[in-house]
Amino acid sequence: MELNERKLKILQAIIKDYLTTAEPVGSRTISKNYNLGISPATIRNEMSDLEELGFIVQPHTSAGRIPSDKAYRLYVDTMLELQKAEFGKLVYLDQLLKSTGRIENLLKEIARLLAQETHYTTFVTTPQYRRAKVKNLQLIDLEEGKLLVVVVTDTNHIKNRTIRVDSRYDQTVLNRLSFQLNEQLYNLSLEEIGKERIESVKQATGEDQIVGKILDALFEIIHEVDDMDIYTSGTTNILHYPEFADLDKASALMRSIEERDVFKDILNTTFDLEDGKVKISIGDENELPDLKACSLITTSYHIHGERVGAIGIIGPKRMDYYNTVYSLRCLIKNMDELLNRL
Amino acid sequence: MELNERKLKILQAIIKDYLTTAEPVGSRTISKNYNLGISPATIRNEMSDLEELGFIVQPHTSAGRIPSDKAYRLYVDTMLELQKAEFGKLVYLDQLLKSTGRIENLLKEIARLLAQETHYTTFVTTPQYRRAKVKNLQLIDLEEGKLLVVVVTDTNHIKNRTIRVDSRYDQTVLNRLSFQLNEQLYNLSLEEIGKERIESVKQATGEDQIVGKILDALFEIIHEVDDMDIYTSGTTNILHYPEFADLDKASALMRSIEERDVFKDILNTTFDLEDGKVKISIGDENELPDLKACSLITTSYHIHGERVGAIGIIGPKRMDYYNTVYSLRCLIKNMDELLNRL
DNA sequence: AGTTAGCACTCGACGCGAGCGAGTGCTAAC
DNA sequence: GTTAGCACTCGCTCGCGTCGAGTGCTAACT
Numbered sequence: 001m002e003l004n005e006r007k008l009k010i011l012q013a014i015i016k017d018y019l020t021t022a023e024p025v026g027s028r029t030i031s032k033n034y035n036l037g038i039s040p041a042t043i044r045n046e047m048s049d050l051e052e053l054g055f056i057v058q059p060h061t062s063a064g065r066i067p068s069d070k071a072y073r074l075y076v077d078t079m080l081e082l083q084k085a086e087f088g089k090l091v092y093l094d095q096l097l098k099s100t101g102r103i104e105n106l107l108k109e110i111a112r113l114l115a116q117e118t119h120y121t122t123f124v125t126t127p128q129y130r131r132a133k134v135k136n137l138q139l140i141d142l143e144e145g146k147l148l149v150v151v152v153t154d155t156n157h158i159k160n161r162t163i164r165v166d167s168r169y170d171q172t173v174l175n176r177l178s179f180q181l182n183e184q185l186y187n188l189s190l191e192e193i194g195k196e197r198i199e200s201v202k203q204a205t206g207e208d209q210i211v212g213k214i215l216d217a218l219f220e221i222i223h224e225v226d227d228m229d230i231y232t233s234g235t236t237n238i239l240h241y242p243e244f245a246d247l248d249k250a251s252a253l254m255r256s257i258e259e260r261d262v263f264k265d266i267l268n269t270t271f272d273l274e275d276g277k278v279k280i281s282i283g284d285e286n287e288l289p290d291l292k293a294c295s296l297i298t299t300s301y302h303i304h305g306e307r308v309g310a311i312g313i314i315g316p317k318r319m320d321y322y323n324t325v326y327s328l329r330c331l332i333k334n335m336d337e338l339l340n341r342l
Numbered sequence: 343m344e345l346n347e348r349k350l351k352i353l354q355a356i357i358k359d360y361l362t363t364a365e366p367v368g369s370r371t372i373s374k375n376y377n378l379g380i381s382p383a384t385i386r387n388e389m390s391d392l393e394e395l396g397f398i399v400q401p402h403t404s405a406g407r408i409p410s411d412k413a414y415r416l417y418v419d420t421m422l423e424l425q426k427a428e429f430g431k432l433v434y435l436d437q438l439l440k441s442t443g444r445i446e447n448l449l450k451e452i453a454r455l456l457a458q459e460t461h462y463t464t465f466v467t468t469p470q471y472r473r474a475k476v477k478n479l480q481l482i483d484l485e486e487g488k489l490l491v492v493v494v495t496d497t498n499h500i501k502n503r504t505i506r507v508d509s510r511y512d513q514t515v516l517n518r519l520s521f522q523l524n525e526q527l528y529n530l531s532l533e534e535i536g537k538e539r540i541e542s543v544k545q546a547t548g549e550d551q552i553v554g555k556i557l558d559a560l561f562e563i564i565h566e567v568d569d570m571d572i573y574t575s576g577t578t579n580i581l582h583y584p585e586f587a588d589l590d591k592a593s594a595l596m597r598s599i600e601e602r603d604v605f606k607d608i609l610n611t612t613f614d615l616e617d618g619k620v621k622i623s624i625g626d627e628n629e630l631p632d633l634k635a636c637s638l639i640t641t642s643y644h645i646h647g648e649r650v651g652a653i654g655i656i657g658p659k660r661m662d663y664y665n666t667v668y669s670l671r672c673l674i675k676n677m678d679e680l681l682n683r684l
Numbered sequence: 685a686g687t688t689a690g691c692a693c694t695c696g697a698c699g700c701g702a703g704c705g706a707g708t709g710c711t712a713a714c
Numbered sequence: 715g716t717t718a719g720c721a722c723t724c725g726c727t728c729g730c731g732t733c734g735a736g737t738g739c740t741a742a743c744t
Contacts, residue, residue, distance in 0.1 A: 024706095026706065026708085027707075027708080028706080028707075029706095038716080038717090039717050040717090041716075041717050041719095042715085042717070044708070044709075045715095048709080058707095058708090060723090061707085061708070061722095062706070062708060062724045063706080063707065063708085063725080064706080064707065233600070234600075235577075235596075236593050236596045239589055239592070239593045239596075247589075251582070254577075255578045258575070258576075258578060259454075366735095366736085369736075369737080370736075371735095380687080382736095383687070383688050383690095384686085384688070386737070387686095387687090387738095400736095402695065403693095403695065403736085403737070404693080404694045404695045404736050405694095405695080405696080405735080405737085406735080406737090
């Protein structure tokens with residue numbers, strides 16, 4: 001059995017109807033409202049096939065059908081035509097810039113506006129300059145069993161961390177070690193220092209136990225998200241989605257968002273995204289259990305051409321993908337321009 | 343009719359019971375569980391009196407009684423004995439300090455821990471240095487009906503705001519006015535410029551309509567909270583209070599908190615608090631409609647002896663005042679010490 | 685005069701069953 | 715291959731009776 005054109009049209013109709021009503025869709029509804037020229041009985045037969053193919057599911061016997069994750073994926077991949085959209089200028093962003101000088105407030109406001117427009121939950125991270133380069137790395141003897149690792153970047157950000165080691169190392173030994181590591185890492189940007197690079201430096205420096213520990217700490221320092229804030233808005237909208245009528249579910253999701261647990265996964269994948277790409281991840285495609293009833297639309301924003309931050313929308317799987325993606329794209333275009341002017 | 347000792351005991355019993363069960367309290371319950379040595383019938387008579395006195399209310403006929411705001415106020419003022427409490431050292435705060443260098447993260451964590459301990463919603467503001475002094479004040483003619491007020495402090499913070507006026511003022515007139523106002527306000531710290539000071543300057547400058555407007559704007563500029571962040575935690579706890587079972591109420595309150603509307607009132611009164619004082623404001627005592635079903639416990643924290651930030655707890659009127667106030671006091675003591683060490 | 689037992693009454697909460705209606709799958713005819 | 719017809723399923727709503735917690739009132743008791 002294959003997905004012929006009529007099945008596709010019916011599926012499309014089901015999705016479209018379900019997106020607006022949030023109610024299971026029956027054969028009669030489709031026959032009446034989407035003139036495909038076929039009777040409810042025929043549609044029923046096709047729907048039975050679509051269910052077998054895994055595109056729709058029945059919440060219970062004698063209910064209509066609702067789209068599955070697979071259907072949403074198909075919808076997003078093939079039925080959403082966004083390529084040729086034109087994006088207007090958002091004048092309110094300019095006004096925003098005038099009313100506040102701090103970029104933090106600007107980002108907060110952007111999250112707020114996006115939430116207001118889409119009625120979903122939104123988030124924006126503060127910018128992360130991952131192209132900053134290592135200028136200096138220094139190891140400092142603190143006390144028996146403790147070392148301090150300090151990294152200074154060419155943007156004069158200072159990051160440090162204490163690590164535990166088994167024995168005491170003399171400062172002259174540490175200085176030599178610092179020098180070696182500096183040679184290996186100098187002028188590398190933070191994003192270039194990935195897991196592989198760390199491993200290769202380990203090899204090059206001779207696989208010493210302490211060097212291993214230092215490099216692991218270094219990796220963490222560089223990639224720590226401690227100084228990144230995430231601004232959210234519209235979390236209370238979750239309470240109004242019919243799929244979160246169950247208070248426990250809603251509360252679990254809201255707590256995950258409040259505690260920032262949600263973002264651990266999201267941000268990694270977003271920063272790996274190629275420029276200008278909007279990523280949609282639907283239901284079960286999300287790692288976090290609380291997000292399995294949600295869809296996520298994420299993208300990145302730029303300052304001086306550098307991809308520095310993430311912005312995204314969390315909504316029910318039944319969300320209005322078309323308009324939401326449109327809004328996000330339009331916002332990003334205006335936002336990138338705005339941030340370049342800062 | 344007066345509030346004799348027996349009535350007081352019954353009221354106390356009602357409050358105590360209601361705080362734990364969140365259910366209206368009946369006469370039989372009190373007779374059985376709090377051995378006051380009187381029968382339900384007698385208690386009913388007394389309760390009838392207590393209702394007439396405004397200390398308890400009946401949600402509907404044939405239901406038990408619940409304490410009114412007035413009762414909570416009495417309870418908090420006279421029945422809560424907190425004076426002689428000893429506060430232990432919170433070791434986890436020290437650990438917190440070690441794990442993060444930034445004060446922002448420290449404050450976020452403090453809000454989180456307090457929410458976790460109390461199961462209510464908490465907030466902490468970032469520090470505000472209000473002892474900065476006025477260095478210069480300038481009025482600038484913008485256009486017909488619009489003036490710009492600029493204040494510069496000795497810490498080189500610049501604050502400004504446009505205000506609307508009825509007619510146009512020549513810049514030379516504005517300069518003279520600026521000079522006059524500067525004379526009055528120069529070298530005053532921001533916290534010294536309170537409502538009373540503003541009033542007295544109004545008098546001294548001759549009660550002109552425009553001067554009034556300028557001074558009002560000035561007051562707002564000085565006390566505006568634009569560069570202040572407010573960290574909240576535990577907002578989802580609201581969903582579990584029985585008094586917010588109504589989703590619309592819960593969602594309205596959570597939105598108010600998310601949008602920071604709640605804090606406009608709260609913060610003004612908190613910063614006016616004398617040092618070390620914990621303020622409790624119950625139900626209708628709160629300005630904001632969404633807070634009328636809540637109680638608020640707020641106090642301030644200090645850095646180098648200066649009162650710089652607010653911290654507080656938002657819970658249902660039925661909250662556990664005793665333990666919550668205790669937790670807050672204990673936290674503040676440790677927090678002030680910790681912040682001094684920074 | 686204050687206290688208490690007794691009693692009728694109120695009213696929300698809960699559970700149950702009938703009825704409704706949206707929707708299905710199957711069958712037989714077109 | 716399509717469709718009309720039909721029996722069947724099942725969640726939802728609504729009304730109704732019951733239950734029980736709680737009250738106020740009255741009359742009797744101390």
